[in-house]
Amino acid sequence: MRILVINGPNINMLGIREPGIYGKNTFADLLSLLEQTARAENLEIEQFQSNHEGAIVDKIQESYGKIDGIVINPAAYTHTSVAILDALKAVSIPAVEVHISQVSAREAFRQISYPGMYCEKTIQGQGLDGYRQAILYLKETYGN
Ligand code: DQA
Secondary structure, X not given: OEEEEXXXXXXXXXXXXXXXXXXXXXXXXXHHHHHHHHHHHOOEEEEEEOOOHHHHHHHHHXXXXXXXXXXXXXXXXXXXXXXXXXXXXXXXXXXXXEEOOOHHHOOHHHOOOOHHHXXXXXXXXXXXXXXXXXXXXXXXXXXX
């Protein structure tokens, strides 16, 4: 099973950015967690991080016919991007949304998620482990 993990803007700054909210783990720690999960679960996991909305849309489109499940943390684009929502709908690949922080307990402007309107599940407030949980959900639901 091939899973694509997409991270949006500023996720590459993990460990440096607002550690009180996002924790002290770095982006490199997230990449090792993904590698460990791939080995432990016998999955092919590709990761993609971009600070650019259009690059994320391009990556989702390129996944058509190649990827079996998407884990996406659209970061700030969560709350603004109809384009990412439409790209997910266009390729129709099962997707799970992840947020490191407990978005539901934060500012009013973070309470809407456009990509989340497509995703079958949202995992939030679990730190980096949320990515592992999302991958396991896709494996259990769609793996063979
Ligand atoms: C985030 C939450 C978003 O509101 C924020 O803009 C981010 C990270 C999270 O993982 O908790 O950049 O998606």
